[in-house]
Amino acid sequence: MRIRQLISPKPYCRAVPVSSWKSLARKKGDETDDDRAKQSQYLLFLGNRQYGQLADIAIEAADTENPTKTIKGDKKRIKQIVSNDRSIDVALFGRMVADDTNLNVDACAQVAHAISVQTVEPESDFFTAVDDNQRNGGEDEAGDAGAAMMGQIEFNAATFYRYANVDANRLQDRLGDVNATAKAVSAFAQAFLTSVPQGKINTFGQNVLPDLIVVNLRDTQAVNLVGAFERPVVPDYVQHATEALVRRQQDLDKAYGITPVKTWVVRIGDDTAAADALVDGKTTSLRDLVADVERTVADRLTQE
Incomplete structure (x- = not known):
C-alpha cells in the first residue's frame, strides 16, 4: 500500500523524538x-x-x-x-x-521525510518578550528598555510531498489475522493523511489538509514518486506538482510494468485535475477511501 499526498503551502516544523535514554542516578560501579x-x-x-x-x-x-x-x-x-x-x-x-x-521486530511501514516541491529559502521569525516591570521603570533596572528575552525561529512555507507505504503481507505475518491487518492498514492511512506536525503549531498554525491524495495498491514493490520533483516546480505549485506526480507514476508504470492493482484519488480544486487520469475521473472522499482500502486489503489477503 503506497500513500502519497501534496500539502498546500504552510509553515512546516519537524519535532525530533527521543530514541533512548540512560539513567544518570548513579555510576555503573x-x-x-x-x-x-x-x-x-x-x-x-x-x-x-x-x-x-x-x-x-x-x-x-x-x-x-x-x-x-x-x-x-x-x-x-x-x-x-x-x-x-x-x-x-x-x-x-x-x-x-x-x-x-x-x-527485534522488522517494521512493516516506511515513512519518508516531507520535501518541498519547489525551491524554498528559510525565513526567520523574530520574537521578543518584554518585562513589564523593567519597561515601567523598576528601581533595579532603571536604564533597561524592558526586553527580557529575544530570539528567532527559522521556518519555510512550501507545498510539500509526503510518502509512506505499508507491506500488508508482512503485517499479516506479524498480527496473524486478516481482519486486524486490514483495519490496521486503513487506520494507518487515515492517520497519515490527516496528521499535522505539532511542533510550533501555536506559533505557525499549520492546520492544513492535503490538496491531493493518491493511494496505490501494488503487488510488485514499493514505489516512491519523489523523482517527480528532482526539478523544482514553478507557480502554480499545486497544479504543476500534480502534473509532475501523474507523469512520474505513468512513466514508471509503463517502463517497469508495475501498474497498481488499484488506485484511489482524493483531491480538492481545479489545480489537482490532472490526477483524474490515474483513476479515469473516478475520484473519491477520504472516508470512502479508508473504507474501501480496508475491504480491498482484506479480500486480497483472504485470497492469498
Missing part, C-alpha cells in the same frame, strides 16, 4: 541489584497487553522476599511475553533491542 532493577538502558516498545502481563509479574514478585531474584527466575517467561508481541504499533514501526536481537 555503584549500582546494586535493586538499582539495576529500577533502571532502563533504552526504550522498549510493547503493546498494552504485554505491559499488563509484565505488570502482573512485577506485582507478584513484589510480594516475595527477594523480588529481584524472583524476576530473574521469570526471565524466560518475560522474554516470551515480549517476543510474542502482537501490538499494531510495534508491527508497523518495528522494534530494536541492541543486546537481544531475538526481540
Whole structure:
C-alpha cells in the first residue's frame, strides 16, 4: 500500500523524538541489584497487553522476599511475553533491542521525510518578550528598555510531498489475522493523511489538509514518486506538482510494468485535475477511501 499526498503551502516544523535514554542516578560501579532493577538502558516498545502481563509479574514478585531474584527466575517467561508481541504499533514501526536481537521486530511501514516541491529559502521569525516591570521603570533596572528575552525561529512555507507505504503481507505475518491487518492498514492511512506536525503549531498554525491524495495498491514493490520533483516546480505549485506526480507514476508504470492493482484519488480544486487520469475521473472522499482500502486489503489477503 503506497500513500502519497501534496500539502498546500504552510509553515512546516519537524519535532525530533527521543530514541533512548540512560539513567544518570548513579555510576555503573555503584549500582546494586535493586538499582539495576529500577533502571532502563533504552526504550522498549510493547503493546498494552504485554505491559499488563509484565505488570502482573512485577506485582507478584513484589510480594516475595527477594523480588529481584524472583524476576530473574521469570526471565524466560518475560522474554516470551515480549517476543510474542502482537501490538499494531510495534508491527508497523518495528522494534530494536541492541543486546537481544531475538526481540527485534522488522517494521512493516516506511515513512519518508516531507520535501518541498519547489525551491524554498528559510525565513526567520523574530520574537521578543518584554518585562513589564523593567519597561515601567523598576528601581533595579532603571536604564533597561524592558526586553527580557529575544530570539528567532527559522521556518519555510512550501507545498510539500509526503510518502509512506505499508507491506500488508508482512503485517499479516506479524498480527496473524486478516481482519486486524486490514483495519490496521486503513487506520494507518487515515492517520497519515490527516496528521499535522505539532511542533510550533501555536506559533505557525499549520492546520492544513492535503490538496491531493493518491493511494496505490501494488503487488510488485514499493514505489516512491519523489523523482517527480528532482526539478523544482514553478507557480502554480499545486497544479504543476500534480502534473509532475501523474507523469512520474505513468512513466514508471509503463517502463517497469508495475501498474497498481488499484488506485484511489482524493483531491480538492481545479489545480489537482490532472490526477483524474490515474483513476479515469473516478475520484473519491477520504472516508470512502479508508473504507474501501480496508475491504480491498482484506479480500486480497483472504485470497492469498
